[in-house]
Amino acid sequence: MFCHVAPRPRNAEATRAAILAAARERFARESYDDVGMRDIAGDVGVDAALVSRYFGSKEELFLTVLDSCANGRDLMDGERADFGRRVARDVIFEGGGEGKLKKLLIMLRSIGSAKAMELVQRTGSESFFDPFAAWIGGEDGAVRARLAAATIMGMAVSREITAGFGLTPAECERLADRMALILQNIIDN
Amino acid sequence: MFCHVAPRPRNAEATRAAILAAARERFARESYDDVGMRDIAGDVGVDAALVSRYFGSKEELFLTVLDSCANGRDLMDGERADFGRRVARDVIFEGGGEGKLKKLLIMLRSIGSAKAMELVQRTGSESFFDPFAAWIGGEDGAVRARLAAATIMGMAVSREITAGFGLTPAECERLADRMALILQNIIDN
């Protein structure tokens, strides 16, 4: 019995897109340093050399991934009055990786690598914080954007370094409720 | 003219302590992966091999550093009514590295390395979150401890990935005020 893996069709554009998508998932879940070119290539079923060739270098790939992510504005579609609750539940119960928080997660993980952080610093402000601040609007929009982003990222960190908070499900519910309140309050005034 | 660096006196105990201190500073400011044995050794003026010999391995050194840090309780000496303001200003204006937040910073940076995170997960709860929760006390102490820690870590992350928030000094003041309020509110009820 011969088992063949279905070979990837020869299609540069599709392959490039698949690599980009795989890289986005990786970078959202592991730090820049922990993600290897060989890992990404393996996810797609391709040789690592191809990744280098299509994207030039790991740094350029990382930047392309950042660009490809939903930017700050997409965090906020949906009811504004529901923002706190929505985001709190996403980050606490899902880890944020599925939704619009992906870019925030990737930025967060950049503190693990001096190289990645420099890249994030260059692009993070205009692509994330500025639109976010504009959406929040009002007095001190920029300040409140930093505050909200910090709250979200902090909870994401806390979730990971305690392996799911180490709380009971009921406590997680109350954690989500409290966080929702805080976030909504930041947004509202 | 001969310029000699004062040679470190031959004293195993003092050298070991110096290495530990240097490692603590490094790990509080850079991620586990970015800190090299040669960096730490260089700070002390010693060969990298000595670090390995005194602490066994990088992992063991990291664990020893975590132990050597002020634990959760030390975060909270000082007026309880002043907690929010004190911590907010420390993290926003100083980056937290000088004070009692060092352990939190090190834990935070562990998200940059799968290896470091596993170590932090094993020791973080009983050495940090549990005492912190006990100090907070009252209903939902554990939940509120996670919330406060997340707020602090998030602000530390935000500060770094935006290279000092990118805010005016006046805005930073208002950021600190708002954060102080939130933190204090978490502590109080």
Add this chain to the structure above:
DNA sequence: TGGCTTTGTCATCACCCGTTGACAAGCGAA
């Protein structure tokens, strides 16, 4: 002074990483 233990250094190893250029395979056009 001579010898022994402690303290520190040096050269080196094996490993993993991103990257590169040479090569193979697919596939459409002539």
Add this chain to the structure above:
DNA sequence: TTCGCTTGTCAACGGGTGATGACAAAGCCA
């Protein structure tokens, strides 16, 4: 079919890492 371009693979390189064991130097004790 045969040529030629595109798409993908392979083996290798240079650089950096943590770790190791042999060696040098310093201090102490007799």
